[in-house]
Amino acid sequence: xxxxxxxxxxxxxxxxxxxxxxxxxxxxxxxxxxxxxxxxxxxxxxxxxxxxxxxxxxxxxxxxxxxxxxxxxxxxxxxxxxxxxxxxxxxxxxxxxxxxxxxxxxxxxxxxxxxxxxxxxxxxxxxxxxxxxxxxxxxxxxxxxxxxxxxxxxxxxxxxxxxxxxxxxxxxxxxxxxxxxxxxxxxxxxxxxxxxxxxxxxxxxxxxxxxxxxxxxxxxxxxxxxxxxxxxxxxxxxxxxxxxxxxxxxxxxxxxxxxxxxxxxxxxxxxxxxxxxxxxxxxxxxxxxxxx
Numbered sequence: 582x583x584x585x586x587x588x589x590x591x592x593x594x595x596x597x598x599x600x601x602x603x604x605x606x607x608x609x610x611x612x613x614x615x616x617x618x619x620x621x622x623x624x625x626x627x628x629x630x631x632x633x634x635x636x637x638x639x640x641x642x643x644x645x646x647x648x649x650x651x652x653x654x655x656x657x658x659x660x661x662x663x664x665x666x667x668x669x670x671x672x673x674x675x676x677x678x679x680x681x682x683x684x685x686x687x688x689x690x691x692x693x694x695x696x697x698x699x700x701x702x703x704x705x706x707x708x709x710x711x712x713x714x715x716x717x718x719x720x721x722x723x724x725x726x727x728x729x730x731x732x733x734x735x736x737x738x739x740x741x742x743x744x745x746x747x748x749x750x751x752x753x754x755x756x757x758x759x760x761x762x763x764x765x766x767x768x769x770x771x772x773x774x775x776x777x778x779x780x781x782x783x784x785x786x787x788x789x790x791x792x793x794x795x796x797x798x799x800x801x802x803x804x805x806x807x808x809x810x811x812x813x814x815x816x817x818x819x820x821x822x823x824x825x826x827x828x829x830x831x832x833x834x835x836x837x838x839x840x841x842x843x844x845x846x847x848x849x850x851x852x853x854x855x856x857x858x859x860x861x862x863x864x865x866x867x868x869x870x871x872x873x
Contacts, residue, residue, distance in 0.1 A: 587811070587837070587840075587841040587842060588842065590843050590850060591849070591850075592733055592845060592849060592853045592854040593853045595732070595736050595857070596853035599857040599860070603646075603860055603864050606864060607646040607647070610867075610871075618647045618648070618677045618866070619647065619649075619650055619675045619863075620647050621652065622650075622651045623652050623666065624651070624653050625685050626656040626685070628684065630818075634682060635653075641857075641860055656686050663689070664693075664697050667697040667698055671699040671702060674870075677702060678703075678859075678863035678866050680859070681694050701722070701866060701870070703722050704722070704725075704859055704862045706724040706725060706862060708722075711723070712758065723862070724754065726759075726858075727758045729857060730812055730814065731763075732858065734789075734812075741767065742766065743769070744789055745768070746763045746768040746769065746770050746787060747787035748770065749773045749780070749790070749793065750774060750792065750794040750795070750831075751774045755793040759814075763791075771783060781804045784804040784805065784806075785804060785806050787809055788809055789810045790805060790811045790812070791812045792811070792812070792814060794815065794831050795817065795831065797815065797829050798832075798833050799815075799831045801836065802836035802840050806840075807841075808842045809840070809841050811845070812851065813830035813832040813844070813851070814830070814831070815830040816847060828847055828848050832847075
């Protein structure tokens with residue numbers, strides 16, 4: 582008997598395609614506008630995972646022709662100092678996108694900092710004004726990870742209209758904006774989370790299942806409806822007995838691949854799409870700022 586295996590939703594390949602499109606747009610417009618797009622990534626402290634993410638973002642910027650205005654601050658930097666830097670970047674006409682790399686050291690209020698960013702330069706799409714625009718269905722910068730999920734589903738021509746979509750996770754980064762974007766695409770949306778009773782019954786109803794809880798192995802194959810589209814947003818670093826670390830998602834990948842119709846790998850699924858959408862947001866801000 583032949584074992585069925587899910588088709589992979591290849592975020593890495595789509596991200597490459599988006600990078601090429603953005604590079605072409607920038608190459609065409611830069612001579613007319615007289616400058617490239619600019620992205621400022623602010624990092625505080627020396628969290629190794631954050632440092633790796635920032636390096637990835639800067640490499641991706643270089644690849645498409647976006648100038649990086651990255652700034653790295655010592656752990657003991659004060660909120661006032663950072664607010665002054667953001668105020669300066671808000672005024673800087675070379676900078677189209679600003680993002681604060683999270684998590685921040687404990688003494689800093691990430692929400693207070695986020696509020697300081699000019700909404701039209703909010704490359705992460707997390708400012709209350711941009712979230713409000715999403716709720717109202719207005720144009721605005723969208724949160725990168727859920728926007729990446731939507732773009733990937735669109736690439737594979739996966740219809741969402743009228744489908745039952747379940748989002749597991751309710752963070753402001755992914756879960757809440759994800760649910761709103763699915764709703765905008767006419768899906769019927771349920772948000773589940775760690776306190777939901779009988780999670781299995783909820784997820785088994787999902788035509789589209791999106792796991793974004795940050796809990797490795799949370800979703801097992803018996804929780805997945807046969808033929809569902811399963812998107813794994815979780816990125817969890819696990820260390821095995823020999824001390825080697827590897828990345829896993831929130832979904833039991835091998836077993837779910839035998840049940841689902843479509844599945845995203847970790848790594849290589851939503852991670853690259855998040856960075857691609859960050860670049861897309863920066864270029865969108867650039868086009869708006871220069872009336873193109």
